[in-house]
Amino acid sequence: MRLLRLRQNNFRNLVSAEFLPPPGLTTIVGGNAQGKTNLLEAIELVLGGDLRNGMLERIAFGQSEAWMYAEIETQFGPSRLEVKLSREGREHRLNEAPASLRELAQLPGAVLLGPEDLELVLGGPEERRRFLDLLLSRFSARYRAITSAYGRALSQRNAVLKLGGKGIGVWNAELVKYGLEMLSLRRRMLAKLAPLAREAYAELAPGELGLELLETVEPERFLGALEDSLLEDLERGVTQLGPHRDDLSLTLSGREAAKFASRGEARSIALALRLAEHRLLWQHYEEAPLLLVDEWHTELDTWRRGALLAYAASLPQAILAGLETPGMGAVVHIEAGVLR
Numbered sequence: 001m002r003l004l005r006l007r008q009n010n011f012r013n014l015v016s017a018e019f020l021p022p023p024g025l026t027t028i029v030g031g032n033a034q035g036k037t038n039l040l041e042a043i044e045l046v047l048g049g050d051l052r053n054g055m056l057e058r059i060a061f062g063q064s065e066a067w068m069y070a071e072i073e074t075q076f077g078p079s080r081l082e083v084k085l086s087r088e089g090r091e092h093r094l095n096e097a098p099a100s101l102r103e104l105a106q107l108p109g110a111v112l113l114g115p116e117d118l119e120l121v122l123g124g125p126e127e128r129r130r131f132l133d134l135l136l137s138r139f140s141a142r143y144r145a146i147t148s149a150y151g152r153a154l155s156q157r158n159a160v161l162k163l164g165g166k167g168i169g170v171w172n173a174e175l176v177k178y179g180l181e182m183l184s185l186r187r188r189m190l191a192k193l194a195p196l197a198r199e200a201y202a203e204l205a206p207g208e209l210g211l212e213l214l215e216t217v218e219p220e221r222f223l224g225a226l227e228d229s230l231l232e233d234l235e236r237g238v239t240q241l242g243p244h245r246d247d248l249s250l251t252l253s254g255r256e257a258a259k260f261a262s263r264g265e266a267r268s269i270a271l272a273l274r275l276a277e278h279r280l281l282w283q284h285y286e287e288a289p290l291l292l293v294d295e296w297h298t299e300l301d302t303w304r305r306g307a308l309l310a311y312a313a314s315l316p317q318a319i320l321a322g323l324e325t326p327g328m329g330a331v332v333h334i335e336a337g338v339l340r
Helices: 036-046 115-122 125-139 141-162 168-204 219-228 230-236 263-285 302-313
Strands: 002-009 024-029 066-074 077-086 089-094 097-099 110-113 209-214 247-252 290-294 317-322 330-335
Touching: 002 036, 002 317, 024 036, 024 302, 036 066, 036 077, 036 110, 036 290, 036 317, 110 263, 115 125, 115 263, 125 141, 125 168, 125 247, 125 263, 141 168, 168 209, 168 219, 168 263, 168 302, 219 230, 247 263, 263 302, 290 302, 302 317
Parallel strands: 024 317, 024 330, 110 290, 290 317
Antiparallel strands: 002 066, 066 077, 077 089, 089 097, 209 247
């Protein structure tokens, strides 16, 4: 997939109305707080991606809404995408018609790599769950639906717990109904993702990367475990077992990455996860998503930089951002939101 044109209005500090990236590798170069990350985030959002934190902070100060427009080309031809951000949320359009994220997921979209991905390794379980859930949602409309249904059932069960637990059996059954399907789909996803992540890490650094789901309960025991934990759940007022509490274990050469990996190793693990995501989506769509890399040089030695650049340069299109140029591909400078 290729991004042919990006237009924007009122997205954070961006001033330039249009960006026309060429094929191949492009690097956006500029100092801190000049708009490099904002440009990559604008691309990610208009292509249907998700970002941490709220949408309102992406709207330029003093403005009520922001707008982005993209022209892309896939193996099936050109498409036009728009997104509007406002206090009411975000609205997408595909080829001038209103579109849902489910419809946008039919396109290869983009994969964004950035320094905040360190949280996938060093952060809490919620970061790794979010990574898996968002990735699965790209593949499966069913997964998006059942995670929403599971979330509603979880909220209801927690509310019943706070009221003493009367009638909780109904919500136990609902949690099990949707939770079992979530667990099954996560396992299937990890079976595909893990070998690609190991392969990507091997290209970046020495050591073997391991991925394993840490589930709070075995699927066949889910209902019984909810019943057994009722007294403790009542005491705490929350549901302690289920997919909403699971984790993705990351190990490097058999040792827990969060405890024993250096910063450089943690950065390499995070990169490997994102590159595995990119390769998995490439297999799924039978064409490469757009690769976006923020602060491409941060906390990477010469070898790791070279491996990342080699992968990016092999793609139909990749857009990097950083304080320096990699010495290959096109270079676009940005200063105070203006592209030059």
